[in-house]
Amino acid sequence: DVKVTQSSRYLVKRTGEKVFLECVQDMDHENMFWYRQDPGLGLRLIYFSYDVKMKEKGDIPEGYSVSREKKERFSLILESASTNQTSMYLCASRPGTSGNEQFFGPGTRLTVL
């Protein structure tokens, strides 16, 4: 089974802190995604990556950056956390050339105080 794991289920940070959210997948997927989920808004794409060291902005990249140094790991970085970044963050991965299902991690609920 495909497994996508995220480093924390719950995280509490202070305004202005640098925050790292880690995502690891074990199925050698080329594509990885970071979404944030907010009530009434569904899931919105922050950034995605289709290969190591490659990244593209999604729909709401402001205030975020990403890093993909290894194929299995995709990190989301909040350079200076703000209260409006309090949200659920979901990571997903998908094969590049076959299949079209995205596999999701369990999510990280981030609270910025």
Place this chain on the structure above:
Amino acid sequence: AQTVTQSQPEMSVQEAETVTLSCTYDTSESDYYLFWYKQPPSRQMILVIRQEAYKQQNATENRFSVNFQKAAKSFSLKISDSQLGDAAMYFCAYRSPQGAQKLVFGQGTRLTINP
């Protein structure tokens, strides 16, 4: 840009009955994929069912089926014989076969199953 709309924030159904969740989308593409994802409380999001736009036949997966109306840009999910384990947030999603192939999600529908 494509958009996906789920107009029912919440739905409820009696156990063993049938419920239909609505989804509409907007696109100028003729070929695309549509998905329904399920997110149980405090659990991982999983794929329920998918539909390729070029296929006229509606997809089915056990108790889950879709009503895909391409001209109307409608993609509803029918859950038959509802079970307590069906309680979850359900998200409709669109994916283009072009470019980055990212998913565009609707707002979600929270489904409650009444025993």
